[in-house]
Amino acid sequence: QVQLVESGGGVVQPGRSLRLSCAASGFTFSNFAIHWVRQAPGKGLEWVAIISYDGLYKYYADSVKGRFTISRDNSKNTLYLQMDNLRAEDSAVYTCAKVLGIRTSWLAFDIWGQGTVVTVSS
Amino acid sequence: DIQMTQSPSSLSASVGDRVTITCRASQGISNYLAWYQQKPGKVPNLLIYGVSTLHSGVPSRFSGSGSGTDFTLTINSLQPEDVATYYCQKYNSAPFTFGPGTKVDIK
Numbered sequence: 001q002v003q004l005v006e007s008g009g010g011v012v013q014p015g016r017s018l019r020l021s022c023a024a025s026g027f028t029f030s031n032f033a034i035h036w037v038r039q040a041p042g043k044g045l046e047w048v049a050i051i052s053y054d055g056l057y058k059y060y061a062d063s064v065k066g067r068f069t070i071s072r073d074n075s076k077n078t079l080y081l082q083m084d085n086l087r088a089e090d091s092a093v094y095t096c097a098k099v100l101g102i103r104t105s106w107l108a109f110d111i112w113g114q115g116t117v118v119t120v121s122s
Numbered sequence: 123d124i125q126m127t128q129s130p131s132s133l134s135a136s137v138g139d140r141v142t143i144t145c146r147a148s149q150g151i152s153n154y155l156a157w158y159q160q161k162p163g164k165v166p167n168l169l170i171y172g173v174s175t176l177h178s179g180v181p182s183r184f185s186g187s188g189s190g191t192d193f194t195l196t197i198n199s200l201q202p203e204d205v206a207t208y209y210c211q212k213y214n215s216a217p218f219t220f221g222p223g224t225k226v227d228i229k
Contacts, residue, residue: 035218045158045166045209045220059216062123095165106213108156108171115165 002026002111004096009116012086020116022079022096027111030054030074031102035109036081038092038118048094049081053103064090086120093117124149126212128221134229141197143224145210150190154214157186157195160223161206169208170195202228 008020022034036048049060049070058070069082079096094116097109125148135141145155153173158166168177170186173193183198197204205228210221 044207044223045160045211047211047218047220050216050218061217100168100171106154106215108168108177108211108213109158109166110168110177112165112167 002098004098004111004113006094006096006113006116009094009118011119011121013122014087014120016086017082017084018086018118020081020083020094020118022081022113024077024079024098027098028102029072029077032098033105033107034072034079035097035099036070036079036094037097037109037112038090038094039115040089040092043092046092050105051079052105057105083118086118088120091118091120123217124151124212124215124219126210126219126221128208128210128224130224131222132225132227134227135200136229137200137202139200141200141204141226143195143208143210143226145188145193145195145221147191147193147212151212151214153189154212155186155188155193156211156213157184158209158211158220159204159206160209166209197226200226200228 003025005023035050051070067085071080097112099107100110127146157170160166174186185196207223207225
């Protein structure tokens with residue numbers, strides 16, 4: 001079945017880096033734009049970043065711009081989020097989500113992973 | 123950037139009630155509006171996209187309407203399994219902003 005599985009979360013000190021992965025299965029990964037969304041404990045959903053199906057276009061939330069980098073390896077069906085210079089306010093559950101249709105970024109999110117927890121603390 | 127607001131922030135209704143949640147965009151977003159349901163401890167599920175198109179498998183008691191900047195999610199005949207937080211989202215351009223959420227529970 002269509003599935004997204006995140007990994008790479010953990011506890012990290014402020015200022016350090018972490019790389020998250022999102023492994024896709026059950027669909028043609030290279031046809032779909034994918035997002036990262038995060039949710040801090042007890043808070044709402046915050047969109048983080050998107051990468052187009054071909055990896056050519058990337059957009060970021062202002063809160064992470066210049067610190068986070070989204071990338072994908074279509075040969076490995078995997079999405080990444082490189083998070084540098086982490087701050088306490090980056091602590092959240094990070095979830096990847098695919099868009100509803102192929103080869104366009106401007107669609108709703110139909111499949112979500114279960115998330116990976118990132119805690120930034122000294 | 124376009125801001126998304128929702129009202130109310132929470133509501134309590136009886137089983138069988140009709141529930142209405144409002145979402146407003148600070149600028150027009152055409153029909154690039156989705157609604158998600160997030161049950162406690164779970165990831166969000168897509169309910170509606172394109173303002174009013176019901177996603178596959180979503181019960182017909184859910185419906186969406188609106189245009190431009192003002193949108194509504196309606197639950198006809200609230201059921202116990204509808205207890206959740208509901209988020210609207212714009213997806214016409216980055217950032218793909220979510221509304222702050224509306225928490226729905228049973229009276």
